Amino acid sequence: MKTKLRTHFEALVPLTDDEFNxxxxxxxxxxxxxxxxxxxxxxxxxxxYFVISGLLKLIYTNESGEESIVSFAMEDWWESDxxxxxxxxxxxxxxxxxxxxxxxxxSLEDYQNLCDKSQKMLRFFLQKAQRGHIGSQQRIISFxxxxxxxxxEHLIDRYPALLQRVPKTQxxxxxxxxxxxxxxxxxxxxxxxxxx
Amino acid sequence: MKTKLRTHFEALVPLTDDEFNxxxxxxxxxxxxxxxxxxxxxxxxxxxYFVISGLLKLIYTNESGEESIVSFAMEDWWESDxxxxxxxxxxxxxxxxxxxxxxxxxSLEDYQNLCDKSQKMLRFFLQKAQRGHIGSQQRIISFxxxxxxxxxEHLIDRYPALLQRVPKTQxxxxxxxxxxxxxxxxxxxxxxxxxx
Numbered sequence: 001m002k003t004k005l006r007t008h009f010e011a012l013v014p015l016t017d018d019e020f021n022x023x024x025x026x027x028x029x030x031x032x033x034x035x036x037x038x039x040x041x042x043x044x045x046x047x048x049y050f051v052i053s054g055l056l057k058l059i060y061t062n063e064s065g066e067e068s069i070v071s072f073a074m075e076d077w078w079e080s081d082x083x084x085x086x087x088x089x090x091x092x093x094x095x096x097x098x099x100x101x102x103x104x105x106x107s108l109e110d111y112q113n114l115c116d117k118s119q120k121m122l123r124f125f126l127q128k129a130q131r132g133h134i135g136s137q138q139r140i141i142s143f144x145x146x147x148x149x150x151x152x153e154h155l156i157d158r159y160p161a162l163l164q165r166v167p168k169t170q171x172x173x174x175x176x177x178x179x180x181x182x183x184x185x186x187x188x189x190x191x192x193x194x195x196x
Numbered sequence: 197m198k199t200k201l202r203t204h205f206e207a208l209v210p211l212t213d214d215e216f217n218x219x220x221x222x223x224x225x226x227x228x229x230x231x232x233x234x235x236x237x238x239x240x241x242x243x244x245y246f247v248i249s250g251l252l253k254l255i256y257t258n259e260s261g262e263e264s265i266v267s268f269a270m271e272d273w274w275e276s277d278x279x280x281x282x283x284x285x286x287x288x289x290x291x292x293x294x295x296x297x298x299x300x301x302x303s304l305e306d307y308q309n310l311c312d313k314s315q316k317m318l319r320f321f322l323q324k325a326q327r328g329h330i331g332s333q334q335r336i337i338s339f340x341x342x343x344x345x346x347x348x349e350h351l352i353d354r355y356p357a358l359l360q361r362v363p364k365t366q367x368x369x370x371x372x373x374x375x376x377x378x379x380x381x382x383x384x385x386x387x388x389x390x391x392x
Binding site: 060062066068069070082083086115119122123125126129130132133134136137138139140141143144145176 | 265
């Protein structure tokens with residue numbers, strides 16, 4: 001588990017043993033059963049989470065109680081309600097486990113301390129934030145320019161494992177379509193799979 | 197103009213005169229007439245731009261040549277095709293001036309040099325990237341959860357100046373609705389303005 005975290009950092013910044021141990025001391029580990037809420041709307045957001053294994057969903061719930069999935073987070077992904085985390089405000093999103101999950105987590109105080117003390121980790125977090133921004137921009141473009149069908153095709157091309165791991169209702173919520181629309185797409189895709 | 201840049205940095209990180217002059221030496225200034233393309237799809241992306249005055253639009257053009265507006269950038273905003281800028285790939289977005297604009301710009305080499313040499317600027321860019329990520333996440337939530345009417349209301353509540361500065365066709369393209377839909381919303385809003 002510690003090795004996975006180190007490999008993840010070292011993909012962007014090389015660390016000596018001492019440096020990694022210092023970085024590691026700022027994180028704590030957590031296991032969470034399927035359905036556990038790591039962040040709940042309206043409550044303080046104490047941590048950013050890093051997924052060692054498992055699957056999370058970041059959810060926005062509207063006034064009528066309907067859920068929209070803002071993002072999924074699987075192995076090697078970071079997730080939080082970042083706006084609330086950085087600003088200290090209450091969560092306006094929720095983060096829930098879709099599978100039993102093993103996680104690392106870091107508090108704002110530890111995060112800031114790490115950024116103060118380690119230029120390498122500052123650089124690491126900058127690159128992660130840039131990638132997060134770019135990923136979100138790609139998703140905005142997909143909403144502006146792609147049909148539900150094309151958004152679905154893109155998603156399963158990019159993350160084929162999601163189809164096996166995520167209930168169709170949740171995929172529909174991520175794509176911003178109804179369960180019925182997704183079922184139509186899903187069956188035509190299965191048909192394509194069988195005939196090609 | 198130099199003062200505006202300094203004020204912008206110092207809102208997040210205090211800088212001595214020497215530090216600011218060092219930072220400033222990594223930027224060059226540029227003026228650009230309305231309609232000028234700062235970034236063109238398919239071409240290399242040399243710079244990230246900071247808007248001193250004026251207004252830009254970041255555009256995605258689909259295979260049929262239809263334009264979608266990914267974002268507007270006005271005074272004090274940073275904009276680029278970040279994916280192409282950081283990776284060195286060709287632009288898949290275009291950046292065009294909607295008004296005569298005065299800009300600062302920084303190349304990838306200067307950006308990396310600045311991050312290497314100045315921990316304060318590394319921290320500044322981290323905060324900007326985080327805010328960019330959060331802003332994009334908010335927009336994703338608006339696509340998932342709001343009607344076109346509500347997206348329009350949010351936009352003009354947040355950036356009332358856009359209504360005066362941006363042609364309605366462009367606003368429609370940003371909101372992901374047709375020009376006709378926006379006109380309907382626009383006239384009902386004007387009606388509300390007159391009666392309240």
